[in-house]
Amino acid sequence: MTRLSDVATGMRSKNAGPFWITVDVFLPDEETYHRAATSSLTDPIAVGAQFSVDPAHIRVFRLPELHVIKISLPRPRAQGSRGERDMHAGQQFVPLLGLHIGSPRKS
Template identity: 50%
Template sequence: MTEPTLADLALEIRAKNAGPFWMTMEAFMADDAGYRAAEQLITADTVAALYHVDAEDLQIFRLPELRVVKVSVPRPLPQGSLRDRDMHAGQHHVPLASLRVPEGGQ
């Protein structure tokens, strides 16, 4: 059986603009076990590798009382610029949602 993804443990994982130069991904986890898995998986190094940014340039916010992990990263291009193909940053959650949860990580 394949390992579950972070999306399998979440109520919702989404991405949105956080101004014209930043985007934010949010993982709303269904329960405490899912939150613990998200907390362990969503690290600066993992996010930096997924989104091709420097770990020092991103911000991670952990909200255990809400079971939410938020990550803000610089947008690859300013919002609305000529080559911006996702004006609302709505598709950038997919790499985060696709993270595999190792066995015992739930």
């Protein structure tokens, strides 16, 4: 199977306030977007397992016209709090890179 890191044209994570992180996944075309949008990337249980977050708190937003999937989740610690290690949440997308997405359709 193909991993997300093999097909995403870009990924970024950022603050969505002091208590939330948003991950943006940019995909190159409609077919790849569809594969990712129907994979474990959009499954709150799979995403929650990657971040040790209750799946009930995972929010997934599909933007098919842009070939983008956005995932929002609570930060493990509030931004700037003691023990918080990524003030801008810039590296939080990394656990998603290894998620498997479906193979391309065969013609």
